[in-house]
Amino acid sequence: MRKIIIAIDGYSACGKSTTAREVASILGYRYVDSGAMYRAVTLYFLDHHISLTNPKEIERGLTQIHLAFHINSHGQTELFMNGVNVEKSIRKMRISENVSPVSTIKQVRQAMVEQQRKLGKDKGMVMDGRDIGTVVFPAAELKLFLTADIQVRAFRRQQELLEKDKLVDLNTIIANLTERDQIDSNRKESPLAKATDALEVNTTHITIDEQVDEVVRMALGKIVRSRK
Ligand code: CDP
Numbered sequence: 001m002r003k004i005i006i007a008i009d010g011y012s013a014c015g016k017s018t019t020a021r022e023v024a025s026i027l028g029y030r031y032v033d034s035g036a037m038y039r040a041v042t043l044y045f046l047d048h049h050i051s052l053t054n055p056k057e058i059e060r061g062l063t064q065i066h067l068a069f070h071i072n073s074h075g076q077t078e079l080f081m082n083g084v085n086v087e088k089s090i091r092k093m094r095i096s097e098n099v100s101p102v103s104t105i106k107q108v109r110q111a112m113v114e115q116q117r118k119l120g121k122d123k124g125m126v127m128d129g130r131d132i133g134t135v136v137f138p139a140a141e142l143k144l145f146l147t148a149d150i151q152v153r154a155f156r157r158q159q160e161l162l163e164k165d166k167l168v169d170l171n172t173i174i175a176n177l178t179e180r181d182q183i184d185s186n187r188k189e190s191p192l193a194k195a196t197d198a199l200e201v202n203t204t205h206i207t208i209d210e211q212v213d214e215v216v217r218m219a220l221g222k223i224v225r226s227r228k
Contacts (some may be wrong), residue, residue, distance in 0.1 A: 001223060002223060002226050003029070003122070003123035003124035003125075003223075004123060004124075004140075004141035004142060004219065004222055004223055004226055005120055005123050005125055005126075005127070005137050005139075005140040005141060005142075006020075006023065006029070006125070006126040006127070006140065006141070006142045006143075006144070006215070006219055007127060007128075007132035007133035007136070007137050007140040007142070007143045007144070007195075007198075008020050008126065008127070008128040008129075008132065008144045008146065008215075009128070009129060009130055009131065009132050009133050009134070009143070009144070009145050009146070009192065009194070009195070009198065010130075010144075010145050010146030010147060010192075011146070011147060011148070011153070011177070011181050011184075011192070012153065012157075012176075012177045012180045012181055012184075013148075013153040013154070013156060013157040013173075013177055014146040014147060014148045014153055014203055015146060015148065015156065015203050015208060015211060016128040016129075016146050017033050017035070017128055018208055019128075019146070019208065019211050019212055019215055020033070020126045020127070020128040021033075021076070021077070021126075022208070022212040023126050023212055023215045023216055023219065024125070024126040025075065026212070026216050027124075027126075027216065027219060028124075029124045029125055029126050030069075030077075030119075030124060030125045030126070031077050031125070031126050031127075032069060032077070032116065032119050032120070032125060032126070032127040032128075033077065033079070033127075033128060033129075034112065034116055034127055034128065034129035034130075034132060034136070035099075035128070035129055035130075036079045036087075036090060037067055037079070037112050037115070037116070038099055038102060038103045038108070038112060039086075039090035039091070039095050039096075039099050040065070040067055040079055040081045040086050040090055041062070041065060041102055041108055041111075041112070042090075042095050042098050042099045042102040042103075043081070043086060043089055043090055043095055044061060044064070044065050044081065045058075045061060045098075045102055046094070046095075046098060048061060048064075052101060052102065052105065055107065058105060058107050058108065059107060062107060062108065062111045064082075065081060065082065066081070066082050066083075067079060067080070067081055067115065068080050069119075070085075088164070091160075091161075091164065092166075093161075093166075093168060093172070093176070096176050096180070097176060099180070100179070100180045100183035100184055101183065103130075103183075103184070103187070104183065104187040104188070104189060105189075106189050109131075109189050109190060113131075113135060113136050113190075116132075116136045117136060117137070120136075120137060130184050130190070130191075130192040131190040131191075131192065131193075133145070133194075133195035133197075133198050134190065134193055134195045135190040138195070141222045141223075141226055142199075142218055142219055142222045143195050143197055143198035143199065144198060144199055144200075144201055144215060144218075145194040145195070145198040145199070145200045145201070146200075146201050146202075146203055147200060147201070147202050147203070147204075148202060148203040148204045149204045150174060150177065150178065151174075152203075152204050153177055154170055154173040154174045154177060155170070157173050157177065158170055158173055161173075199218070201214065201215075
């Protein structure tokens with residue numbers, strides 16, 4: 001069967017990653033969380049005190065970062081940076097509070113987009129992020145743009161953090177999501193935007209299972225049509 005690329009973009013904490021992971025698992029596709037890559041770069045820059053206004057330091061830093069996705073024993077994709085599993089550390093608030101400024105940097109975006117395109121060259125992939133349907137894979141067969149009310153998004157993110165034994169105040173989360181959306185939507189380099197041919201899905205009132213079923217149904221429609 002012919003394979004396609006599914007691009008899922010949208011605001012912070014709209015359920016993109018959960019949807020993308022589940023859909024990939026059902027279709028037997030690979031899943032790439034592009035946000036995890038920007039989070040890993042942020043972790044490296046913070047740990048190595050790289051100044052975001054020094055292009056030379058940024059360039060050098062980027063050459064030192066090797067990212068690879070591995071599948072764990074539960075079948076879940078995890079990101080490794082320079083051989084170390086960084087899945088836990090990149091989800092912390094310290095990273096959430098610094099990732100958007102790092103993601104505005106042109107050199108960072110160029111390096112990540114190049115790797116993302118390589119990962120998707122054989123298709124059969126679901127990738128989620130902010131610029132997947134607009135910049136990384138403008139020819140993706142299925143493009144989705146997820147939205148949801150800010151209160152619902154913040155509550156869902158709070159639950160995710162709680163599952164990792166971290167209680168974060170709802171207002172702190174709302175402030176972080178709002179700030180990131182603002183920076184992501186207004187940056188010069190590939191801002192967060194709905195591709196003209198993307199389908200918008202509002203996830204405020206639907207469950208994750210309904211969301212996943214809907215996307216799988218749309219994907220199967222595209223796969224069947226792309227065989228003709
Ligand atoms: O999961 P959540 O919605 O909190 O965010 P994420 O997907 O982990 O992405 C974290 C941050 O990375 C975003 O707020 C963006 O600043 C940046 N990002 C980006 O610029 N481009 C992408 N394709 C993916 C993420």
